[in-house]
Amino acid sequence: MSDTTTPGDTAEAAFLAELKAFEGRAIDAQVAPDPVNQAMIRHWVEAMGDTNPVYVDAEAAAASVFGGIVAPSAMLQVWPMQGLRTLDRAPDATDAQSQLLNLLDAHGFSSVVATDSEQEYFRPLRPGDHVTTESVIDSVSAEKATGIGVGHFVTVRIDYLTTERELVGRQRWSLLKFRPGTGRGAAPAAPAPDAEAPAAPRPKRPRPGTTHDTQFFFDGALRHELLIQRCIACTTLRHPPQARCDRCGSYDWDTVTSTGRGEVYSFVVVHHPQVPAFDYPMPIGLIALEEGTRLVAQIVDCDPADVTVGMPVEVTWIDDGDDLSVPAFRPVGAR
Ligand SMILES: [Zn+2]
DSSP states (O other), rough: OOOOHHHHHHHHHHHHHHHHHHTOOOEEEOBBBSSSSSHHHHHHHHHOOOOOOGOOOOEEEETTTTSOOOGGGGGGGTTTGGGGGGGOOOOOOSSHHHHHHHHHHHTTEEEEEEEEEEEEESSSOOOOOOOEEEEEEEEEEOEEETTEEEEEEEEEEEEEEEEEEEEEEEEEOOOOOOOTTTTTOOOOOOOOOSSOOOOOOOOOOOOOOTTTTTTHHHHHTTOOOEEEEEEETTOOESSSSOOOTTOOOOOOEEEEEOOEEEEEEEEEOOOOSSSSSOOEEEEEEEEEEEOHHHEEEEEEESSSGGGTTOEEEEEEEEEEEOOOEEEEETTTOOO
């Protein structure tokens, strides 16, 4: 019988124990700079294109099940945001979250990407509610190898409370602190040999997480049909897919097939983080379709520097194996 423990294993175990000791530690509370208020609600729903009157029309809200103005639930995270004041994480910070992230930095896990966020809402917030948070470090994972690098997942649980100590919402969000240059497709550490090695096969694109409500979209895409959900009761089109019509509340829906023509409503050019399945820089557009809905998609057959807002585009299809096709958009007339 031989002891296969190496000094490296021992150091790794000690490091993991040091990380695990952060689980359950409290993170400094955040107090919302302002109480829930009509002005911020109005700006938010205008930016989101949400026309539900319960957020802005006192009379309509009074007649609704809420009995008055409420804030959109999805604004939960907005209220305690600290703006630009907390962008710097001091190396000598004493709060648990900064200490944990600094520790990971010091061990080479210096890159970060947010990986997941889930929220629960216990009651709608109303103007005048003043939100504070109580947060803990929920979990720190063992070292994991992921597509973008080797790292540790950190999950934080944030409870949202009013000043009366009523729990109104809860969020869990996760990030991955990873070692740059260790992902699949990363450049090899040693210089490449002179001999021409066959190029590694390109990894497949990440698969979308589909649900009962979204599967039709990807089924249509496999047939190269760009489908838009339509409410059967009031004929309103909607995208992204959802179970229920925002306008009339109906759960009945069918689909229409888009012409695939539209224009670039907005766009970004992604440089980082880089996932091996894609080429960078990669323009991603918010495409306004002729039918009136918008969707997010890659812009292809076009120099990223030439993409402009208002550029007329048409759909084309990216086939990635037998099980996935996704719509992309190219300038009208591009070949
Ligand atoms: Zn409807």
